[in-house]
Amino acid sequence: xxxxxxxxxxxxxxxxxxxxxxxxxxxxxxxxxxxxxxxxxxxxxxxxxxxxxxxxxxxxxxxxxxxxxxxxxxxxxxxxxxxxxxxxxxxxxxxxxxxxxxxxxxxxxxxxxxxxxxxxxxxxxxxxxxxxxxxxxxxxxxxxxxxxxxxxxxxxxxxxxxxxxxxxxxxxxxxxxxxxxxxxxxxxxxxxxxxxxxxxxxxxxxxxxxxxxxxxxxxxxxxxxxxxxxxxxxxxxxxxxxxxxxxxxxxxxxxxxxxxxxxxxxxxxxxxxxxxxxxxxxxxxxxxxxxxxxxxxxxxxxxxxxxxxxxxxxxxxxxxxxxxxxxxxxxxxxxxxxxxxxxxxxxxxxxxxxxxxxxxxxxxxxxxxxxxxxxxxxxxxxxxxxxxxxxxxxxxxxxxxxxxxxxxxxxxxxxxxxxxxxxxxxxxxxxxxxxxxxxxxxxxxxxxxxxxxxxxxxxxxxxxxxxxxxxxxxxxxxxxxxxxxxxxxxxxxxxxxxxxxxxxxxxx
Numbered sequence: 001x002x003x004x005x006x007x008x009x010x011x012x013x014x015x016x017x018x019x020x021x022x023x024x025x026x027x028x029x030x031x032x033x034x035x036x037x038x039x040x041x042x043x044x045x046x047x048x049x050x051x052x053x054x055x056x057x058x059x060x061x062x063x064x065x066x067x068x069x070x071x072x073x074x075x076x077x078x079x080x081x082x083x084x085x086x087x088x089x090x091x092x093x094x095x096x097x098x099x100x101x102x103x104x105x106x107x108x109x110x111x112x113x114x115x116x117x118x119x120x121x122x123x124x125x126x127x128x129x130x131x132x133x134x135x136x137x138x139x140x141x142x143x144x145x146x147x148x149x150x151x152x153x154x155x156x157x158x159x160x161x162x163x164x165x166x167x168x169x170x171x172x173x174x175x176x177x178x179x180x181x182x183x184x185x186x187x188x189x190x191x192x193x194x195x196x197x198x199x200x201x202x203x204x205x206x207x208x209x210x211x212x213x214x215x216x217x218x219x220x221x222x223x224x225x226x227x228x229x230x231x232x233x234x235x236x237x238x239x240x241x242x243x244x245x246x247x248x249x250x251x252x253x254x255x256x257x258x259x260x261x262x263x264x265x266x267x268x269x270x271x272x273x274x275x276x277x278x279x280x281x282x283x284x285x286x287x288x289x290x291x292x293x294x295x296x297x298x299x300x301x302x303x304x305x306x307x308x309x310x311x312x313x314x315x316x317x318x319x320x321x322x323x324x325x326x327x328x329x330x331x332x333x334x335x336x337x338x339x340x341x342x343x344x345x346x347x348x349x350x351x352x353x354x355x356x357x358x359x360x361x362x363x364x365x366x367x368x369x370x371x372x373x374x375x376x377x378x379x380x381x382x383x384x385x386x387x388x389x390x391x392x393x394x395x396x397x398x399x400x401x402x403x404x405x406x407x408x409x410x411x412x413x414x415x416x417x418x419x420x421x422x423x424x425x426x427x428x429x430x431x432x433x434x435x436x437x438x439x440x441x442x443x444x445x446x447x448x449x450x451x452x453x454x455x456x457x458x459x460x461x462x463x464x465x466x467x468x469x470x471x472x473x474x475x476x477x478x479x480x481x482x483x484x485x486x487x488x489x490x491x492x493x494x495x496x497x498x499x500x501x502x503x504x505x506x507x508x
Contacts, residue, residue, distance in 0.1 A: 041134040042115075045122065048130060050075050050089070062115075062137050064108030075133075078105040089119050089131045096120050102138070114142045166260060183250070183270035187212045189232055189263060191222055200270075204245060218244055227254050231266045240273070248274045309338035359507050363395035366403065366438070370427060373407045380415045387424045393438065394431035397506055402480055409473035410440040410500050418442030418498050434506045436486075443497040452490045452498075477502060 042059035044052050055070040063078065097120035105113050117135035121128045177184040177197040186195035191211050207215035213222050227237035237254040250270040257267040312334040320328065370390055374381065381388060396403065414425045419442050429438040447455060456478035481488040486503035493499045
């Protein structure tokens, strides 16, 4: 039989024995009670009937049961796994010692704890006289492990879901690229072609796995202006490039594409614009010829007009007494129409020259330009007794001649057709980055919607026009806006009248 207390085991050595004991036997000479009491694990001993015969202080702390409450009780009072064969202590099929078994017990306060325990036999002279169990509280550890496991499962689920979504997106992208007639290819960050669509392979052959600069551009090094670094930084790049193998010019759109391993690839979609470039060049050539023709016509027609006007004026002045009123009126009409035709020639010349004037190095004061225009139109302003309101206008790096022409035409148009005597004309403007917007607003009779659609066409006048203008002024304004990547339009002024708006993109 085991003693009821471990302290009853006569293993306390005397001092002389301690002195004579070698170091290797030091642990054998320590008091058993001291060893068991100071262990950092809960520990108890049971007899062959599984009655508790020893209960250390850590077991007291973990379970809440004191030694007096535990001693003599069947170890099943902890309400853990079923004792006897269930715990494995006395099971002949369970090899001893049992290390790291996990089970649940209940404390004196009724709280459940998860413990990790080690169990083994106690033997005396080779005979099993009891058992020993040490245990530690792993409740928080198991909770943490469970939380980590759930988190890991959630992460795995999220990764699996995202991977499936990426694969689905990649499948859709692949289907889309394969159906395209434009070329499309994907390049890795080390210039390797990882994908070419069907249309591209049919034209250039399959070069997947090869260097893009060698396969596509016959170079032994990356292209000098390769956008792969900019695309890798998340930028979308558009460019035009000549493809030597096809003798074609392509417009390329380079886009960042995330790979399954987290790297950024470059997706390039290429469109053959060789024919479009040829048409654009033909259009530029035609416009150049048209501008040259307009310049020639306006210049050559002015030469005979000058003497015609001069002769009409001479006849009217020198032969006033010999001509009747009808003849004098005809001479005055010749002069008037001649001056009108001269103005048309001047306007045609301006129309031909738009876009050919050099850009100023510094922005011009648009308010100063408008002040000069108002000075040139002071007689018309005075005749109408018009009030001209000018707001703070954004400076512009545009040719001064064109700005003068634009505001002269817009303000002159407002005075002649949109301003009643004593009326008001408002000039305003604003800037949004490089985008410039100028407005000239009147409060007159306005224009019908169908007239607003055609008012910027050459030689077009509104129904309310008196015939004073050349019909080219607003066409000059519209061409000026187009040259600078914008447009001119007319809107209805609230309460009546017209608001002419000119949007332009200032050159870089």
